[in-house]
Amino acid sequence: MKGIFLRSGLVCALVLAFGFEIAAQETAKHPIAFDDMIKMHRVAEPQISPDGKWVAYTVATPDMDANRNVTNIWMVSTTGGAPQQLTQSGHDTSPVWSPDGKTIAFLSSRSGDSQVYLLSLEGGEAQRLTKLSTGADIAKWSPDGKTIALTSSVYPNCKDDDCNSKRDAEKEKNKVKAHVAEHLLYRHWTHWNEGKRAHLFVVPADGSAAPRDLTAGANYDVPPDERGGPNDINFSPDSKEICFTAVTDKMEAISTNGDLFTVPVAGGEIKRITTQPGFDGEPVYSPDGKYIAYHAQLTPEYEADRWRVMLYDRQTGKSENLSEKFDRSADELAWSADSKRIYFTAENETQEPIYDMAALAGAQPRIVTDGNNSAISFSRDGKIVAFERSSLTMPAEIFVTSTEGFSARQVTHHNDAILASLEMNPPETFWFDGAEGTKVQAMLIRPSKFDAAKKYPLLVLLHGGPQTMWSNAWSYRWNAEVFSSAGYVTLMINRRGSTGYGQKFTDEITNDWGGKAYVDVMDGLDFALKKYSFIDGTKMAAAGGSYGGYMADWIATHNGRFKAIISHAGVYDKVSMYATEELWFEEHDMQGTPWSNPESYHKWAPVTYAGELGKFKTPTLVICGERDYRVPYTQSLEFFSALQRQGVPSKLVVFPDEGHWVLKPQNSQFWYKTFLDWLTLYLK
Numbered sequence: 001m002k003g004i005f006l007r008s009g010l011v012c013a014l015v016l017a018f019g020f021e022i023a024a025q026e027t028a029k030h031p032i033a034f035d036d037m038i039k040m041h042r043v044a045e046p047q048i049s050p051d052g053k054w055v056a057y058t059v060a061t062p063d064m065d066a067n068r069n070v071t072n073i074w075m076v077s078t079t080g081g082a083p084q085q086l087t088q089s090g091h092d093t094s095p096v097w098s099p100d101g102k103t104i105a106f107l108s109s110r111s112g113d114s115q116v117y118l119l120s121l122e123g124g125e126a127q128r129l130t131k132l133s134t135g136a137d138i139a140k141w142s143p144d145g146k147t148i149a150l151t152s153s154v155y156p157n158c159k160d161d162d163c164n165s166k167r168d169a170e171k172e173k174n175k176v177k178a179h180v181a182e183h184l185l186y187r188h189w190t191h192w193n194e195g196k197r198a199h200l201f202v203v204p205a206d207g208s209a210a211p212r213d214l215t216a217g218a219n220y221d222v223p224p225d226e227r228g229g230p231n232d233i234n235f236s237p238d239s240k241e242i243c244f245t246a247v248t249d250k251m252e253a254i255s256t257n258g259d260l261f262t263v264p265v266a267g268g269e270i271k272r273i274t275t276q277p278g279f280d281g282e283p284v285y286s287p288d289g290k291y292i293a294y295h296a297q298l299t300p301e302y303e304a305d306r307w308r309v310m311l312y313d314r315q316t317g318k319s320e321n322l323s324e325k326f327d328r329s330a331d332e333l334a335w336s337a338d339s340k341r342i343y344f345t346a347e348n349e350t351q352e353p354i355y356d357m358a359a360l361a362g363a364q365p366r367i368v369t370d371g372n373n374s375a376i377s378f379s380r381d382g383k384i385v386a387f388e389r390s391s392l393t394m395p396a397e398i399f400v401t402s403t404e405g406f407s408a409r410q411v412t413h414h415n416d417a418i419l420a421s422l423e424m425n426p427p428e429t430f431w432f433d434g435a436e437g438t439k440v441q442a443m444l445i446r447p448s449k450f451d452a453a454k455k456y457p458l459l460v461l462l463h464g465g466p467q468t469m470w471s472n473a474w475s476y477r478w479n480a481e482v483f484s485s486a487g488y489v490t491l492m493i494n495r496r497g498s499t500g501y502g503q504k505f506t507d508e509i510t511n512d513w514g515g516k517a518y519v520d521v522m523d524g525l526d527f528a529l530k531k532y533s534f535i536d537g538t539k540m541a542a543a544g545g546s547y548g549g550y551m552a553d554w555i556a557t558h559n560g561r562f563k564a565i566i567s568h569a570g571v572y573d574k575v576s577m578y579a580t581e582e583l584w585f586e587e588h589d590m591q592g593t594p595w596s597n598p599e600s601y602h603k604w605a606p607v608t609y610a611g612e613l614g615k616f617k618t619p620t621l622v623i624c625g626e627r628d629y630r631v632p633y634t635q636s637l638e639f640f641s642a643l644q645r646q647g648v649p650s651k652l653v654v655f656p657d658e659g660h661w662v663l664k665p666q667n668s669q670f671w672y673k674t675f676l677d678w679l680t681l682y683l684k
Contacts, residue, residue: 045058281295467497
């Protein structure tokens, strides 16, 4: 590691400088604003070294001028200390350690398309391993260190990279740019499907041969497009086999039937090993090679079903449900070194602890470490785990802990200097009786420079999904601390349909979009008004995105309690929402299609109630992205047209280069300014 440690002196100096800066700023804190938030370093993708001594990770920092995030790979000791920056191109992600701990493979677009690079920790520049014309994604190292698995989107009927390159060149030269579809899904999230499929490749780690396509000719994606990730591809302990997740149903737009498949690394027959109609994913081999643990949703065509911990016996070919009695959704599975225990994360009442359980049916999971954690990574001996942790008052940093359950310790501090100058109030939680007397949890954040003798306007945030939850976790897209610091009490209600409260609570939004969930929000609002005397009930606004945007639209058409509403990518007309890509979502939640169950599509559409009883009058800001294929932006156009035609004060903002989320730094800056300006106009 000679080349790396030469840089450590500079890093130490920077850390000392940060320390002096922190000391100077402790007496001059100010409320967090967008300009503070956008400077934050976005720490992610922790990968612990095999010996448990180091964590490689990425740091992304927004570049306002370039209008993108600059991302590099860093490394820090698991005992703490000064971090070391390993790359400087600004285009590097997804670090993975070689089994001997001497090399890090990563993805980089520094030379154009994303490719796999190798960085020796003994010094020197990173070397490019792949040169695929179609680029590379999801790099995974085999346990024996000889092979790297990767994915690349190719034309299924192309037998080599030259064929793919020629096809792309012909398409680029063609003056006709028409999208042509003959099946569903024809577009997804922010992109059109143009005949390519993500295939699974392997390449020798020494670069002695070109990548080989293990799924050649397959007309499906590995992993499933927009629904899978690195955890859906893993090697067997002997490095001879790979298990992966794929959706092979002909009509993908209505299918959540993801199955597990195995394929020899040397090439050969692809074998399907699970067949149940729900989604099977995240396969991980036990170290002794006897089992494959994975998580599964057992209800077909339902993306919010509970994720069970499953165990596949490689000898008998049978699967067993280990966690049926655990009423939470298991994610990010990993094995203990002795193959006796399974680790995972699971959402639980605004948090996401790390759990472990014996690899036995009916075993009771226990919490290894609480808090809001993700991206877990284990040392080879299974004794140390590294992970991301964040809260509403702290952006993600890397933590490590012992799997014996010792206190987690923070090992990166990339945002300490910025945080030291900021004033933020932590959330306080409370429970109340929602629809039908069901207990519902909410979080409330007080404004900066809070004075209990004053009255403050209230901002009710409405989360999306609808099957997600407000977590005590940092967000760059909907940062509740930035909203509160602008002078608002921020209320976040985990209404019916939220995850982290048991499957029944989640399921109760099915075919009831504007029912119990809406009552929960209104009951939570009333409870907060009684509980907190500093809330000014005459100055209230509601804002949400996706399903939260739907709830904003629903509120706009059902009551006039709010002085302002903000709807981002909201669902307005349930029938025209059928232009979405993942049709299983609409068909499950509405319990049918627009022609088989038109009553539900009519009943739960805000458009049905536009102008009813004179309630459609609240000043409303409507925001959307033109490349949003999840909630087509025409939903927002319809809503805005109705507002304008009925004389409701309203504004429309359309981002032509954004999808469901607003991600580019300059667009984000404009989004926050427009959002807060709208609140100021009607609440102050």
